[in-house]
Amino acid sequence: MATALNSKNASSNTAVHIEPKTGIAFPVKLDDGKSLNSVGLRKKSLLGMGIKVFGFGLYADNEKLKNLLKLKIGKSPAKPTEEMYQLVIDGDIGLTHKIVIAYSGLKMNMFKKAFSEALGESIMKLNGGRKNEELANKVLGPASDQIKLATGSEMEISKLPGYVLETKVHGELASRVESELLCRAYFGIYLGEITMECYKESKEMFGQSMLSLF
Secondary structure, X not given: OOOOOOEEOOOOOOEEEEEOOOOEEEEOEOOOOOEEEEEEEEEEEEOOEEEEEEEEEEEEOHHHHHHHHHHHOOOOOOOOOHHHHHHHHHOOOOEEEEEEEOOOOOOHHHHXXXXXXXXXXXXXXXXXXXXXXXXXXXXXXOOOOOOOOOOOOEEEEEEEOOOEEXXXXXXXXXXEEEOHHHHHXXXXXXXXXXXXXXXXXXXXXXXXXXXXXX
């Protein structure tokens, strides 16, 4: 990331970056080598209050990303461009979206419903306006509604080689779906040209991280 990442996790001495609005710590590197390129927060308005639902970190295989940017873009632009973001969304590059729950009142069935609705809308935008609820429900649909989502609960949604979207909840595999459309739709939610207001800051941070790779 373009910002300094010098915090340490006292228990493991692992370098972390703190998402400032939630205080959630995200490791600078994952075990598979992906690097943290941005952090962010999902907020939702409830009864006039802004609820902090979850903090998140967006990770990428920065070596492959660097090679792709230099091949397709060449020289570093003055600021991040939509073309750069689209390369990340469309490319067969390893990505991970790490979610850490911040709201203690969240239930798994509530999360799954909101998750699938947002993903379904993103799929529809890429699919000529056609819905594909079956595809959207394949990601978290297999996860049991009985799973507890306490504050600090973690999920990881990763784009693996060959456009495979893998989802883990509490470190356990929930689904693995091979679909280029699904991969593009999922990461387009956070990096696409039209993103929710609460995701714009993390998108810009990801863009600045990409600029540092040139």
